[in-house]
Amino acid sequence: MPRGSFPKNPCCPSHWLHSEYSAGSECNVVESLLQSVSIETGRFLGCDWKDTAIRDSRFMRCTFSSASLAYNSLNDVVFEASRFDDADFQNCDFDRVTFLECAFLRSLIKTCTFRSCKFLRCNTNNKLFETCRFIECQFSDTIIQIQTIAENFGLTKNNYCGPVRSDRTEASAVMLSVNDLKKWNDSAAAQPLHKANIEYFLFETFTEVPFILMPA
DSSP states (O other): OOTTOOOSSOBOOTTSSOTTOBOOTTOEEESOEEESOEEESOBOTTOEEESOEEEEEEEESOBOTTOEEESOEEEEEEEESOBOTTOEEESOEEEEEEEESOEETTOEEESOEEESOEEESOEESSOOEESOEEESOEEESOOEEHHHHHTSBOOOGGGEESOEEOSSOGGGOOEEOHHHHHHHHHSTTSOHHHHHHHHHHHHSSSSOOOOOOOOO
C-alpha cells in the first residue's frame, strides 16, 4: 500500500497497519473501519478523519497534530504516549477509550460523548473540552480547567484526581481547591448552566445540598 493512503471503506484485519506508518499531509480517512489494528510511531499530521469507526485498536507514540476528527466512533481503543497538539475533534463518540500519557496542547474537543473513558497522566494547557458529555469517565493526573467543568456535563469529583486550573492564561494560571470551585460557583459572573455543571461535579446532583469542605 502506498505511504499516506488508505483504501476506501477498508475492513482491516489485525495488525494491518503497523509500526512507523507515515501519512501524507493531505491524508483523508473517510467512511472507513479500522478493526484490531496496532500502530506504533504513526504520523498523521494534518489528517482528516471522518465518519470512521475504530475498534479494538492501539496507537502508541503516534502523532495526530493539527488533525481533524469529526463524526467518528471509537470503541475499546488505547492511545499511548501520542500527541494531539492543535487537533480538532467534533461530534465523535468514544466508548471505553483510554488516553495514556498523551499531549493535548491547544486542542479542541467539541460536542463529543465519552463513555467509560480514561485520561491518565495527559498534558493539557487549555480548557480542551467544549459542550461534551461524560459518562463514568476517569481523569487521573490530567489537569483540567474550571471552564472544562463548567461548560461540559458529567465530570465528577469522585472520578477526578488532581488539581483544577483557573481560567487565566497559562503563564499566570493557579490551581484551585474544591472550596475555590464553590466560591466560583457562587459568584454572580457564573452562568446558570455553568453553575449546574459545577454543582454536578461537586455533588453529582442538581439538588441544593450542604457543602462540605474537602482538603485543599
